[in-house]
Amino acid sequence: MRTLVLLLLWAMAAFAGGPVYVVLWFDTEDYVEPAADDAALRLAQDLTNLGVRATFKIVGEKIRTLEARGRQDVIRALALHDIGYHADNHSMPPTPSVYLRDLGFLEGAAEFERREGRGVTDLERVFGVVPSCYGQPGSSWGPQSHLALRRMGIPVYLDEGAHVGLNSQPFWYGGMLYIFNMGRYLLRPPLQPGASLEGTEKQFDQLAEELAARGGGVISTYSHPTEFVTSEFWDGVNFARGAYRDPSEWQRPRRRTPEDSERCYRILRAFVEHARNVPGVRFATARDLLQLYEGPLPPKVDRTRIAAHMTTRQTFLLSDAGALSAADMLMVLLGMAPQVVDGPVARVESTVKAPAIPRPLFERGKADAASFIGAHKRLPAAVWFGSEKLSIGDFAATLAADDGAAPQVAVRRANLEFEGYFSTDPRGTFNWSIHPEGFSAPELLELARLQGWTLKPARLR
Ligand SMILES: [Zn+2]
Numbered sequence: 001m002r003t004l005v006l007l008l009l010w011a012m013a014a015f016a017g018g019p020v021y022v023v024l025w026f027d028t029e030d031y032v033e034p035a036a037d038d039a040a041l042r043l044a045q046d047l048t049n050l051g052v053r054a055t056f057k058i059v060g061e062k063i064r065t066l067e068a069r070g071r072q073d074v075i076r077a078l079a080l081h082d083i084g085y086h087a088d089n090h091s092m093p094p095t096p097s098v099y100l101r102d103l104g105f106l107e108g109a110a111e112f113e114r115r116e117g118r119g120v121t122d123l124e125r126v127f128g129v130v131p132s133c134y135g136q137p138g139s140s141w142g143p144q145s146h147l148a149l150r151r152m153g154i155p156v157y158l159d160e161g162a163h164v165g166l167n168s169q170p171f172w173y174g175g176m177l178y179i180f181n182m183g184r185y186l187l188r189p190p191l192q193p194g195a196s197l198e199g200t201e202k203q204f205d206q207l208a209e210e211l212a213a214r215g216g217g218v219i220s221t222y223s224h225p226t227e228f229v230t231s232e233f234w235d236g237v238n239f240a241r242g243a244y245r246d247p248s249e250w251q252r253p254r255r256r257t258p259e260d261s262e263r264c265y266r267i268l269r270a271f272v273e274h275a276r277n278v279p280g281v282r283f284a285t286a287r288d289l290l291q292l293y294e295g296p297l298p299p300k301v302d303r304t305r306i307a308a309h310m311t312t313r314q315t316f317l318l319s320d321a322g323a324l325s326a327a328d329m330l331m332v333l334l335g336m337a338p339q340v341v342d343g344p345v346a347r348v349e350s351t352v353k354a355p356a357i358p359r360p361l362f363e364r365g366k367a368d369a370a371s372f373i374g375a376h377k378r379l380p381a382a383v384w385f386g387s388e389k390l391s392i393g394d395f396a397a398t399l400a401a402d403d404g405a406a407p408q409v410a411v412r413r414a415n416l417e418f419e420g421y422f423s424t425d426p427r428g429t430f431n432w433s434i435h436p437e438g439f440s441a442p443e444l445l446e447l448a449r450l451q452g453w454t455l456k457p458a459r460l461r
Contacts, residue, residue, distance in 0.1 A: 018216025030226035057084035060119020082285030091235035100142035108144025133286035135159025138432035146174030242436035310400035315417035
């Protein structure tokens with residue numbers, strides 16, 4: 001009887017709230033220190049023994065190094081987990097933000113694919129699967145990666161950073177499911193000597209309870225296999241401040257003692273066991289999250305409601321049926337079928353000076369905008385009315401307020417509210433010990449804001 005009551009209590013606690021998913025990911029990147037191979041093997045095996053699948057984001061040069069060292073044992077152990085991607089060589093200059101900064105959206109996407117595509121091909125060859133996700137090395141982020149990653153069939157962006165974020169939970173951006181900028185829902189077991197897990201476990205319980213109470217969500221936790229065997233980062237030793245060092249001159253990072261490594265493995269195992277035993281909590285890989293969250297296409301929402309929203313503010317809309325990005329809503333207003341598109345590639349100023357546009361000319365502009373989006377799968381930077389143009393933002397506001405009948409369509413000005421979800425700190429957000437001293441990339445944050453048309457919260461199915 002007592003067991004039954006306990007079981008019942010457990011079941012009530014488990015189903016009292018929404019599901020809480022823990023995404024546990026390992027940036028598997030150190031191709032300098034061979035002991036990091038053993039660490040990846042050990043972690044993959046420990047987790048398999050616990051019945052937990054993690055996401056190993058692997059660097060291209062790392063997988064080629066594992067092959068060259070004959071570490072089929074490591075590859076086999078990793079293959080039981082979800083395979084993600086973590087750039088082709090991670091820290092050898094130029095790193096992604098450095099080479100993307102001077103490139104526009106389309107040129108940058110092509111260059112990202114040229115430089116980073118090799119590692120994706122290698123992972124596919126070795127594991128027989130397309131990586132489920134990508135995450136940038138360090139803070140070396142750039143929005144041009146979205147288009148390239150989608151072309152390569154990678155649908156999830158899993159990492160940490162401050163360039164863009166939405167309520168510390170998963171969101172859709174650039175046509176990718178983003179688990180990024182998770183704020184307090186990012187929790188890492190402490191590996192430093194003398195650290196106790198108790199505080200982290202308490203924090204975990206509190207976060208899980210909070211998320212369950214608000215319908216469920218994600219707790220993100222990550223580490224690097226190399227951290228379990230070294231006490232300094234492999235790339236800081238070789239590529240600090242954008243330095244190039246030939247492979248023949250690579251230096252190995254300082255090692256932890258075997259006893260200290262064991263202590264670290266124990267902490268991770270204890271953390272995973274604790275999380276696994278919290279009612280309502282489940283582990284999920286990047287690939288799982290793509291199934292657990294609703295897809296990128298928007299729900300059907302009444303056009304009148306969309307028009308009212310977009311007239312005053314261009315940002316995502318939350319409805320009972322799901323979320324719509326500003327781009328989703330613009331396409332509804334244009335009468336287009338829902339599809340994944342990119343934002344505009346440039347910011348241009350409106351040149352229309354008149355307070356209104358004659359109906360026939362406005363209708364021509366609308367048709368041209370829809371044609372552009374259909375042809376290029378992205379929003380135009382501006383919409384033409386004869387020789388004059390409206391910026392895409394002014395056009396969206398004007399279109400939303402239009403009743404579709406008046407002989408003159410009154411011009412309205414944009415209020416791009418979604419831009420508030422992006423960092424305005426071009427130096428701090430790209431701060432990384434591997435970037436050149438003082439590196440700053442306002443150009444990438446500007447491109448990021450332009451892509452904010454595609455931003456919206458993700459919703460659990
Ligand atoms: Zn990394």
